[in-house]
Amino acid sequence: MALLEVRDLSLEYSTDRGPLRAVDGVSFDLAAGEALGLIGESGSGKTSMATTLMRLLAQNASLVGGSVRLDGQELTTLSDDDFRRQIRWSRMAMVFQGAMHSLNPVIRVGDQVGERLRSDGMSKAAARARVQALLGRVGLPAGTAERYPHELSGGMKQRVMVASALTHDPPLLILDEPTSALDVSIQAQIMNLLKELKAEREIAMLFITHDLALASDLCDHIGVVYAGQFRELGTAEDVLGAPADPYTQRLLASIPSLREPEPPAFLPGAPPDLREPMPGCRFAARCPLVFEPCTEEPPGYYALGEGHGSRCWRHDPRYRERFTEPGA
Numbered sequence: 001m002a003l004l005e006v007r008d009l010s011l012e013y014s015t016d017r018g019p020l021r022a023v024d025g026v027s028f029d030l031a032a033g034e035a036l037g038l039i040g041e042s043g044s045g046k047t048s049m050a051t052t053l054m055r056l057l058a059q060n061a062s063l064v065g066g067s068v069r070l071d072g073q074e075l076t077t078l079s080d081d082d083f084r085r086q087i088r089w090s091r092m093a094m095v096f097q098g099a100m101h102s103l104n105p106v107i108r109v110g111d112q113v114g115e116r117l118r119s120d121g122m123s124k125a126a127a128r129a130r131v132q133a134l135l136g137r138v139g140l141p142a143g144t145a146e147r148y149p150h151e152l153s154g155g156m157k158q159r160v161m162v163a164s165a166l167t168h169d170p171p172l173l174i175l176d177e178p179t180s181a182l183d184v185s186i187q188a189q190i191m192n193l194l195k196e197l198k199a200e201r202e203i204a205m206l207f208i209t210h211d212l213a214l215a216s217d218l219c220d221h222i223g224v225v226y227a228g229q230f231r232e233l234g235t236a237e238d239v240l241g242a243p244a245d246p247y248t249q250r251l252l253a254s255i256p257s258l259r260e261p262e263p264p265a266f267l268p269g270a271p272p273d274l275r276e277p278m279p280g281c282r283f284a285a286r287c288p289l290v291f292e293p294c295t296e297e298p299p300g301y302y303a304l305g306e307g308h309g310s311r312c313w314r315h316d317p318r319y320r321e322r323f324t325e326p327g328a
Contacts, residue, residue: 001072002029002030002031003030003031003032003070003071003171003172003204004029004030004068004069004070004172004204004206005029005067005068005069006026006027006028006029006053006066006067006068006069007027007066007067007068008025008026008027008065008066008067009023009025009026009027009049009052009063009065009066009067009068010023010024010025010026010063010064010065010066011023011048011049011052011057011061011062011063011064012061012062012064013058013060013061014060014061014062015060015275017275017276018275018276019275020274020275021064021228021274021277022045022048022061022228022274023045023048023049023052023228024045024227024228024229025066025229026045026049026066026228026229026230027230028221028223028230028233030172030204030206030221031204032171032202032203032204033198033199033202033203033204034204034205034220034221035198035204035205035206035207035218035219035220035221036205036206036207036219036220036221036222036223037207037208037209037215037216037218037219037221037222037223037236038050038206038207038208038209038223038225039209039210039212039215039222039223039224039225039251040224040225040226040231040251041210041226041271042210043271044225044226044227044228044271045225045227045228045229046176046208046225047097047176047208048061048228049225050094050174050176050206050208053068053092053174053206054088054092054094054174055075055080055083055087055088056094063076070087070091070092070172071091071171075087089116089165089167089168089170090168090170091168091170091171091172092170092171092172092174093165093166093168093170093172093173093174094165094173094174094175094176095158095161095162095165095173095174095175095176095178096161096176097176097177097178097180098177098180098181102157102161103149103157103160103161104149105148105149105150106148107148108145108146108147108148109135109144109145109146109147109148109149109152109160110128110131110132110135110144110145110146111145112160112164113131113134113135113145113160113163113164113167114127114128114130114131114167116164116167116168117130117131117167128145130167131145131163131167132145134163134166134167135159135160135163137163137166138159138160138162138163138166138193139159139189139193140156140159140160140163144156144160153186154181154182154186155182155186155189155190158178158179158182158186158190159190159193161178162178162190162193162194162197166197169201170203171202171203171204172203172204172205172206173197173203173204173205173206174205174206174208175194175205175206175207175208176208177208177209177210178190178194178207179191179209179211179214187214191214191217191218194207194218195217195218198218205218205219207219212240212251212252212255213255215236215240216236216240219236220235220236221233221234221235221236221239221307222234222235222236222239222240224239224245224247224248224251226247226271226282226283227271227272227274227277227282227283228274229282229311230301230311231245231247231248231283231310231311231312232244232245232247232248232308232309232310232311233301233307233308233309234304234305234307234308234309235307235308238304238305238307238308239308240252244304244308244310244312244315245310245311245312246283246287246288246289246312246314247283247286247287248310250265250267250286250288251267253265253267254266254267267286268286269285269286270286272285279295279296279297280294280295280296280297281294281295281296281297281298281311281312281313282297289314291313291314291319291322293313293316293319294313298311298312298313298316302315302316
């Protein structure tokens with residue numbers, strides 16, 4: 001059984017121009033010790049998915065529908081108080097984008113990491129020992145707990161945030177662009193740390209990123225997000241090695257290659273305005289392979305193999321032969 005089971009999850013923001021469906025019918029499973037990468041353009045709904053799971057919603061956001069089960073327990077029916085006490089940080093934790101904005105500049109690092117431990121009744125000495133062990137585990141030197149955030153580098157701050165998320169040994173870790181604004185060498189260190197935690201503790205990870213190279217380095221499965229929906233979902237090998245959806249193909253074509261002579265391809269246009277979505281496939285206005293059925297919304301995912309699917313009319317059995325090369 002999967003550790004996390006998400007079915008038909010939908011989230012709306014209320015705006016002056018009407019509701020905006022930022023997450024629209026998203027479904028996926030995530031097993032212990034596996035990582036699912038969410039990739040896609042800015043504004044596609046990746047972070048909204050994460051904050052919906054963590055129930056850290058803005059005042060104008062509301063859960064429209066869907067089911068979220070963690071270890072078989074339905075989370076959407078829990079009260080806010082029960083979710084805070086039973087789930088958030090203890091069974092599901094999140095590392096936010098931009099660690100420099102997540103730490104209080106006037107409180108020592110150790111006190112911030114241990115705050116939740118102390119609020120849960122742990123003694124000061126036990127909390128201090130736990131914090132020291134966590135900071136050491138994420139590769140920070142002795143004495144870090146006594147320092148203030150401004151005394152740490154960007155990479156050290158991000159390690160502090162990872163340590164903070166691990167205080168209660170949650171089985172699920174959500175990471176929102178955890179290496180953004182870090183240089184390449186520090187990025188590699190953070191990614192190595194995440195891979196070690198994933199292997200040693202069998203932590204399940206939901207990894208949000210714009211960087212497909214990072215996603216391929218950590219993730220077992222990839223979900224390609226566009227306009228609040230999954231365009232393609234499957235193993236990293238299937239999605240990145242043999243992309244089936246036109247949007248995924250265009251994303252991969254935009255990455256410079258060391259081996260191919262072709263320059264990166266530009267993806268024209270912009271994602272649709274979800275406050276006034278156009279009828280039909282949401283990628284149709286930008287798709288180079290658009291054809292007649294694209295004026296209607298695809299009914300869902302078309303299975304392409306075990307655990308691999310695409311939301312594209314080209315894979316409908318009625319049209320598949322038109323896009324299959326002879327002899328393939």
